[in-house]
Amino acid sequence: MTGATAARGRIDKREAILNAAFTVFARRGYDKACVQEIADEAGVAKPTVYNHLTDKETLFRHAILAAADAVTAENLAIVERLRDPGDDLSAALSDTAYRLLEVCAAERARDLRRLTYAQHANLPDLTATVLERTAQGVAEALADRLARLALAGRLRPCDPTVAAEQLLALLTGPLERRSQLGARDVPDTELRAVAEAAVRTFIAAYGT
Amino acid sequence: MTGATAARGRIDKREAILNAAFTVFARRGYDKACVQEIADEAGVAKPTVYNHLTDKETLFRHAILAAADAVTAENLAIVERLRDPGDDLSAALSDTAYRLLEVCAAERARDLRRLTYAQHANLPDLTATVLERTAQGVAEALADRLARLALAGRLRPCDPTVAAEQLLALLTGPLERRSQLGARDVPDTELRAVAEAAVRTFIAAYGT
Amino acid sequence: MTGATAARGRIDKREAILNAAFTVFARRGYDKACVQEIADEAGVAKPTVYNHLTDKETLFRHAILAAADAVTAENLAIVERLRDPGDDLSAALSDTAYRLLEVCAAERARDLRRLTYAQHANLPDLTATVLERTAQGVAEALADRLARLALAGRLRPCDPTVAAEQLLALLTGPLERRSQLGARDVPDTELRAVAEAAVRTFIAAYGT
Amino acid sequence: MTGATAARGRIDKREAILNAAFTVFARRGYDKACVQEIADEAGVAKPTVYNHLTDKETLFRHAILAAADAVTAENLAIVERLRDPGDDLSAALSDTAYRLLEVCAAERARDLRRLTYAQHANLPDLTATVLERTAQGVAEALADRLARLALAGRLRPCDPTVAAEQLLALLTGPLERRSQLGARDVPDTELRAVAEAAVRTFIAAYGT
DNA sequence: TATGAATGAGCATTCATTCAT
DNA sequence: AATGAATGAATGCTCATTCAT
Secondary structure, three states, X not given: OOHHXXXXXXHHHXXXXXXXXXXXXXXXXXXXXXXXXXXXXXXXXXHHHHHHHOOHHHHHHHHHHHHHHHHHHHHHHHHHHHHOOOOOHHHHHHHHHHHHHHHHHOHHHHHHHHHHHHOOOOOHHHHHHHHHHHHHHHHHHHHHHHHHHHHOOOEOOOOHHHHHHHHHHHHHHHHHHHOOOOOOOXXXXXXXXXXXXXXXXXXXXXXO | OOHHHHHHHHHHHHHHHHHHHHHHHHHHOOOOOOHHHHHHHHOOXXXXXXXXXXXXXXXXXXXXXXXXXXXXXXXXXXXHHHHOOOOOHHHHHHHHHHHHHHHHHOHHHHHHHXXXXXXXXXXXXXXXXXXXXXXXXXXXXXXXXXXXXXXXXXXXXXXXXXXXXXXXXXXXXXXXXXXXXXOOOOOHHHHHHHHHHHHHHHHHHHEO | OOHHHHHHHHHHHHHHHXXXXXXXXXXXXXXXXOHHHHHHHXXXXXXXXXXXXXXXXXXXXXXXXXXXXXXXXXXXXXXXHHHOOOOOHHHHHHHHHHHHHHHHHOHHHHHHHHHHHHOOOOOHHHHHHHHHHHHHHHHHHHHHHHHHHHHOOOEXXXXXXXXXXXXXXXXXXXXXXXXXXXXXXOOHHHHHHHHHHHHHHHHHHHXX | OOHHHHHHHHHHHHHHHHHHHXXXXXXXXXXXOOHHHHHHHHOOOHXXXXXXXXXXXXXXXXXXXXXXXXXXXXXXXXHHHHHOOOOOHHHHHHHXXXXXXXXXXXXXXXXXXXXXXXXXXXXXXXXXXHHHHHHHHHXXXXXXXHHHHHHOOOEOOOOHHHXXXXXXXXXXXXXXXXXXXXXXXXXXXXXXXXXXXXXXXXXXXXXX
């Protein structure tokens, strides 16, 4: 067996632990989650968890950040598609909007949001970091796209940061209320409706 | 001592406990908050807390609901003012918007939001109840006002529920991002800017 | 039941815990002793131990100091008898010496010594305090007696501190070696022999 | 590389481990010392420690015994010098006494004493062995010298075992009290004073 | 032989909750 | 009604020890 394989095994185990941690934290919340349960979920012994991640807190931070990066990657890929919106801008935006909602409504994003939010009192810096890596990043990427569209005359001249912020608000606000902060699964049709409504309002305000 | 006075004393004590509970829960989070600290904060002995409120969970529920009702009352009062918007609709909406933001940005509302959100995994029904009593109620009240305005021809005909939802989203979404989910105090001028931007977009989409 | 009785109960429990603690610490050593075993020995629940004594370390300190005070009281009472030595000084000293050896050879004193000594690396201040309260105190009391005896012409003029120190050394040194640092019970006749030899040497050096 | 060299390397590593062990045990005490720290101190991996020494306990025993032998060798060499005391017996004894005190006051001897003593409850046989190899051996060697001196008429006829025991007691007793069981470094002048006083008393009792 | 990685067992400490007063 | 005291149940974390390489 090669050293590379062994290293791979180590990394796999670490990843397994982080995944298990996210799962369990999402299931129980930070405080009620116990390291033993995470270890069980990951199929390792408790001290192995500590060997890899020091601390319950460290474990939490890494699990959260990993999830945040995954969610962000998905969202950025979606926004990126707006680089080439085609002829029907409204349709392109609706598509983007719907896809973003899909990601946000998915379990991982909801759990991530909830867990981060919940620990704000104890781990204030984590909130900031996560926000930066998720919402902020996506908002900026979207602002970039909107700026280009405005420059191309397909949107009225505007502050692209505010425009992006508002478009995202029009998506996530209604989503949150309808999902009851993630308690309820929002059916696909409703997702689509929210996306349509958001884009309609957005175009009314920012379209040419 | 009259019976009424005694009863008053009892009620006062209960209220003191609930206030203390909200304070401590906000400070530490549900799990890290311990009943002893709440008792101390309320100036009573631990068993007294149990005498009045049975359970840590019950205590939490009541403390949260009391805060929710207080916040809602404030918000409803603000929305109510839209019943008589005066000549300048845009100005009236901006005023309403700004005042709502003020309430949402205030500590109590932020704590309420955070605490509720955080316990979603453990107390799912509480999330629903709080949502109903706060956001939902305010959204409906706002929808009522918008419906009247549309009927009066001061807004274009529209689904008032969606309109209200979107106006609120345009307020709370940007607020949350700017406050970093409540981590940072948003200065008054920024609050005003968010309100203006929201109303501008809203009027563009729904104005006549 | 009166308040006094209740308070008594509280104090009794505290004392029971301290006694149990000393017993268990003596049996297992500081680190190997576990609080659960102490609680069991005292017939209380583990948290009760913590209610009364905060900490494993605090528990240890108090248990040790209580034992130290008890041992010291015994020794001081013995030394005190030298205040009235009677006609045969040598006999009086032998009696004192033997009684001191008895105390030092007894289990409690041996355990105390061992436990204190053992934790010196971790709790250096405790060593000092215990030494002060035991050896130091007894040495001083003995020096007082010897000073009076010298003054009365029954011992040759000398530094009573050194004399006391040496007399004690002549007792404890051989005792320790013979008991193998407390491992072996030294039979009474050996105790007596050590006392005799010590006093003989002492009188040879300090007698008139 | 010759087999001998390899063997040497092996032995060196073993010695390094034993030294590291003694250092760490002295620093932390038996229970608080952890094998990892010893391995680090020795510059080897943890399993290597186990390969060489089986057990934490075995490791402890060997480390202690090695130190005991070293201390004893020093002490025996000192006592040996009494074989040729010169004209001034008192001076020769004082010199011996002072040198013995120096060794006993040194860190290694103190640590050895403390560690052995501390583990008496758990490793009773070790106490006995160490005592035999150190105090006992030295006491016997000293008794041999004293016997010869008595035979040569330079000391009064006496039981040399008791005489040796008492001389040693007059040295170590005061030393321990003054060093607070090893907590405090005893300055050289005090060491000398103790030695002088001990020899003075000894000569008074046993001189011719 | 030497080691990186994994684990079983154990322990201090905390806390919600309940009695007895 | 209010409280001081007591407790059962958990949980984070450490460490001696062992595999697999």
